[in-house]
Amino acid sequence: QKEVEQNSGPLSVPEGAIASLNCTYSDRGSQSFFWYRQYSGKSPELIMFIYSNGDKEDGRFTAQLNKASQYVSLLIRDSQPSDSATYLCAVPPDTGRRALTFGSGTRLQVQP
C-alpha cells in the first residue's frame, strides 16, 4: 500500500513569510501529486496538483516535485492568516478505481 508522510505540525510562520510544507511518498511509480487545504470543521478543497518534476506556480502557491528524492513540497508566499489550515498531500491509486491516498496533513498557523 502506498504511504504518504507529512509532519503534523503545527508549522507556525509570521504573516508575510514563506510557508514550506513537505510530503514524502513511498511509491516511486507515483506520477501525480495533489495538495488539498482543509479549514477546521470543513472538507478538503483542492489547491493544486503536479505531474512533472520541477515547480508549478499558481498565484501565491508553488508546488515542487522531486521524484528522485520522493518528496513534494508546497510553498505559500506572502502567507496570510487566512492560510491557516491543515494541508493534505495525496497521491493517486495504483489502479483507476481506488481513491487517493492522503497524508495525515500538516497544520499551518500564520501569526498576524
Added chain:
Amino acid sequence: DVKVTQSSRYLVKRTGEKVFLECVQDMDHENMFWYRQDPGLGLRLIYFSYDVKMKEKGDIPEGYSVSREKKERFSLILESASTNQTSMYLCASRQGGSDTQYFGPGTRLTVL
C-alpha cells in the same frame, strides 16, 4: 463547478439506530467515495463505487454498507450505529480517467 452535496451537516443518533448518509454529485462522475476523518488518524476510505450498483470495500468497511442505485447518488449506511462511529464523514467524487477528487461539505455524526 463541481458540486458534491451531503444530506446533513450535523447528525445526532442513538446507539443501535440505522443511519443513512446521502451524497449527491451533479457532474456525472463515475467514481464516488466515502471517507471518515478522525483526529490523528487522517482520512480513511470506507467504500467506493465506480459505477451504478458497483461497490468495493475500502480500508475500514466494517460496520458500514453502501448503495448506489443512481449514478449521481451514493449512500452510506450504518446498520446499527455505535459510539465508535462518531466521526466526520466525507463524500467525494471523481470523473473516470481523472485523479482529481472533489469533496462534499461533510457530515459530523455523533452517536450517543
